[in-house]
Amino acid sequence: MAASAKPEIAFIGLGAMGFGMATHLVKQGYAVTGFDVWPPTLERFRAAGGNTAATPAEAVRGCDYIVCMVATAAQAQSVLLEGENPALGEISTSASLLLCSTVPCAYVQDLEAQLAQKGRGDVLLVDCPVSGGAARAADGTLSIMAGGSNKALDKARFLLQELSDTSKLYVVEGGIGAGSNMKMVHQVLAAVKILATAEGLGFAQHLGLDLGYTYESIQNSDASAWMFGHRGPRVLSEFKPIASAITIILKDAGIITSEALRVGFSTPMTGTAEQVYLSSIGRGYGADDDSSLIRLYTEGLKDTASSLSEDNRAKKLALVQGLLKGIYLCGTAESLAFAKRCHLDLDQVYDLCVNAAGGSKMLETAGPEIINLFRGKQTAAEAESESLQDVARQLQEAVSEAQRLKMPLYLGTEASNLIRLALQHVPDQAQPLSRATIAKVWAA
Amino acid sequence: MAASAKPEIAFIGLGAMGFGMATHLVKQGYAVTGFDVWPPTLERFRAAGGNTAATPAEAVRGCDYIVCMVATAAQAQSVLLEGENPALGEISTSASLLLCSTVPCAYVQDLEAQLAQKGRGDVLLVDCPVSGGAARAADGTLSIMAGGSNKALDKARFLLQELSDTSKLYVVEGGIGAGSNMKMVHQVLAAVKILATAEGLGFAQHLGLDLGYTYESIQNSDASAWMFGHRGPRVLSEFKPIASAITIILKDAGIITSEALRVGFSTPMTGTAEQVYLSSIGRGYGADDDSSLIRLYTEGLKDTASSLSEDNRAKKLALVQGLLKGIYLCGTAESLAFAKRCHLDLDQVYDLCVNAAGGSKMLETAGPEIINLFRGKQTAAEAESESLQDVARQLQEAVSEAQRLKMPLYLGTEASNLIRLALQHVPDQAQPLSRATIAKVWAA
Structure with missing residues (x-):
């Protein structure tokens, strides 16, 4: 032209x-x-x-x-x-x-x-x-x-x-409405992962891990995520620059949860994130960068910088990884189940999300398994991927450790309970189950 | 002797x-x-x-x-x-x-x-x-x-x-172990209701309701509960006397959630309460009376004392009632489903809890419906009791209003999502469903 x-x-x-x-x-x-x-x-x-x-x-x-x-x-x-x-x-x-x-x-x-x-x-x-x-x-x-x-x-x-x-x-x-719905299901991933970054790094701090080391290690693992890669550095630079205020993701979380309410769909992961965002508003943090949400996890924490043995450090890092993977799996399932409920093309949702701010290794690998489950295809745990029980076990180790440390893990606890809800309805839990089984909580 | x-x-x-x-x-x-x-x-x-x-x-x-x-x-x-x-x-x-x-x-x-x-x-x-x-x-x-x-x-x-x-x-x-299990399932009710008292009265404060009026009205309604009756007055008397420290109910919540983890049972309501208790520890509130948990809901709130018309007051009170009833219903279901999982005698659990600190009008009326559901008996919504959809609607009005007021409702949001999870699995939601249907989230 x-x-x-x-x-x-x-x-x-x-x-x-x-x-x-x-x-x-x-x-x-x-x-x-x-x-x-x-x-x-x-x-x-x-x-x-x-x-x-x-x-x-x-x-x-x-x-x-x-x-x-x-x-x-x-x-x-x-x-x-x-x-x-x-x-x-x-x-x-x-x-x-x-x-x-x-x-x-x-x-x-x-x-x-x-x-x-x-x-x-x-x-x-x-x-x-x-x-x-x-x-x-x-x-x-x-x-x-x-x-x-x-x-x-x-x-x-x-x-x-x-x-x-x-x-x-x-x-x-x-x-x-379809474009807005597509954005909305992407924002389920965003809303969960922004808080997960704060939760994961806050947990790392309680564990005495160096945050720079944790950041690098997580992003080079199967617990990596676009949001973690984006917000992590801002946690390390004292929440600067202010690139995205807490009020912005709160607004998007509110769109998700009010639309979910309207259509009778359940969003426990986004709902949990939203409550934490809301509590940060009461604290006067609304205009701060959302990387600063880590403050809600580290209150009262004394200086924890500790010199850990390499073995001990690896074990603690594995706890953070387990926490994030469990959260991301449940976030992925909530997002895709909501997309199904909104009659969106799941292949398109996946393609969009995996290449955008909602992306993560977990979405990349478990997303297709969940979409297959929705289509009634093979969902037995594949040899090369972890089972739902594996994800649950790693997540629950993190949740138990946080309990011992007396710190909250809002999303981790929610995810752990959702996975157990899914498992409670499976007659034979001894067999390894596909990670996609978690999606049955939302859609039978 | x-x-x-x-x-x-x-x-x-x-x-x-x-x-x-x-x-x-x-x-x-x-x-x-x-x-x-x-x-x-x-x-x-x-x-x-x-x-x-x-x-x-x-x-x-x-x-x-x-x-x-x-x-x-x-x-x-x-x-x-x-x-x-x-x-x-x-x-x-x-x-x-x-x-x-x-x-x-x-x-x-x-x-x-x-x-x-x-x-x-x-x-x-x-x-x-x-x-x-x-x-x-x-x-x-x-x-x-x-x-x-x-x-x-x-x-x-x-x-x-x-x-x-x-x-x-x-x-x-x-x-x-059976005595401890019995106490544990009672404490599910206690842990949920102690926080619910703070959440309900914190919500009332955001709504501009007088807390003394709210307290009296709730205890004379179908949203009454032993814990609300016990903790409410201490909210009104500036959290004095210190009758039960937050650390005590946190300890009991920890017993519930760690035992649940051990046996593979999901406790989303208690887990949510526990995270809020844990966040209060980080704030340095641990030794304070648990009625002081209301502070986690009223942060940043300006003086809201307002003179409401009688009609407006009744509408706002109904929101608080709807919130509490929804929370109590889900707490009741979580407690009884856990009791079932622990092979306890459900009639004994009911008799004990309804006459103890875990008691509430909701437990009294919905408890038997849930026990009947577990026994495969009639669970159609009875003409004289509310349907699950009624409870859901009232709860969701409260959750939406809190969203508008930008305050967290941790338990209310969790309960609202759990009820929607239950409803998502019901083929015909147009028919009124028994409140007991919520228990299907835990036990099919």
Whole structure:
């Protein structure tokens, strides 16, 4: 497309993600008109070559493409429909409206209904939350999960492609809401793994392990995870830089648990993580980087720096590994079972998650076993992978040790109890069981 | 029995409970020789008419009856077998040894094995933990759960009767370990309800309800419970007096969860409570009264005293009720399912618990439904009792409101997820289900 042929784009919400996405579009030669409630951001956007508008209505006037990247459903409702000078009155006929915010499936479906009700069924809404962080937003290499009508997807495809990595634009079957559901089941993994990083490193600290050594060793083991790799270094640098506030993952956890409630699905792992996030809010930690959640595990702990023998160190490291693997297995099962409940394509969910922030060695290896179980395929423990009993035993050793050390392991305890719930329903526990058996807790 | 015919009794462990029990025996005319590691207690015991000894060995010398009421299994092991001058060397042939401490079933069974191994299989061990608090200990009206051989029980019966209320001496079938198991399943209810009191009143405070009003209203409703009645007033009087430290219920929760781990039983409700207890230890609250756990729910809360309309007040109170009922239902199911797993007589468990500190309106009404379910009897929701869906709906309203208020509800969230796990496995959720259906999570 020649630069002159590129359509004008209205961009609402220039936060950490939105600013990067909008300026990337400017660099690609689009005329972009931005709106944000925070004036200094507008100034920065003009300096970056963008145009700015004083209201959402002004921003969208005459534009055939609108991207909305505000933080919450309430903000989207305000800028699009209900606030001062909302976009609604000025949206062009049959314009594309890309809602990139992470919102509940229920909200984006409701937005579609509201547009129809207001006589604007012509607006080509796309439900397309993103993932990947501010750096990838600015590079135009985000992961995007897009749902909507074929017509809406066709019209918006070039724009979605501009914003995403070629291999990371996922068109999700199921219409409006499907993209949000895809993001949601990915966030189950994220919400569990962000807290698991704090829990694992907090446990390591109680055990007297050096955190740098623990970090390196875990990431080179079968307990590795993208989140651990991402948050671990920030634990080591005193929770700096503040890359992702606790309130952000709390918001996403709230979307998961409220949607789960709405559809009658159980999310014990995410629910447990959410309670710990909430308790950190009461402590006044909300705006801090989420790597700082380790503080909820190390309160009252005296200096534990100890010189351990190599053998002893290896044993303690194995406890941390066992803890993380048990948590990741249960998180994987909760995420995939929820995806099944939302009628998502499980192969697509797996492909997306394993290559994104929710990824881990456990997801990579146990994920396919769980998907096979859901499809009624072979689920006997394979010779080359651990059995559920193996995972349980390693996890339970960690839980018992934490009990002895008098420290909480919120997720580890939850995972240990979930695995036992699964095992209680198996008539013959003497035979090694596939790790996938854990998923029977959610879906018989 | 004439006073002169009453046997001498050795009493090891004169803490809050033991002191009351031992002095009660003195008042009943027994010659009691006490031992404790804390000298001022020995002085008080002499002032109360008891004899004292300098070592466990000296205390038990020549006595045909020995009561051990120390705080933990480790202490019992020390005073009986392994510490300085332990009782072992001086225990009379075929003496009665009543272990009244709350210990894991595994420990008291191991104690029996150790005695046999040391050639003291003649000792008539009784596994008889107690319940009821210091006041009832001093009155000789405790609840006692006693297991052991018939011979041991026959010999010890009069002494157990001296210490217990006539209607509250429970002889538990199953030999050594059965008494401890009975106490353990009772403590599932206690551990869950102590935290539930804090969670319910903390929630009320966030809702802007007056705590005195909340306390009275809850205790006059179907959400009433013995623990709530007991701890509630101490919440209102700034956690005074210190009647039961957090470390005590933490110890009992640890017995439950470690025994559960050992036998492969899942205790998600107790496990959740235990993690919160553990987090309070890190905060330095361990020695405080357990009513002070409310602090973990009200951190960062500004003064919420608000004048609510009567209608609004009733709605908020209903949320607290719904929360507590949901928690109590899941606690009841976890306790009874664990009792079943331990092969206890469920009618006896019910009778004991409903009349003790674990009691609640929910246990009273849903307990029999759950026991019937385990026996394969009618479990359709009866017209006069709520359905599982009713309980779930009320609980989930509370959980959603807490999410909005940004406060944690550890137990409420756990219970809500457990109920949804149960419902996910029911093919037809449109029909009202018996509340007992929740127990299927533990035992199919």
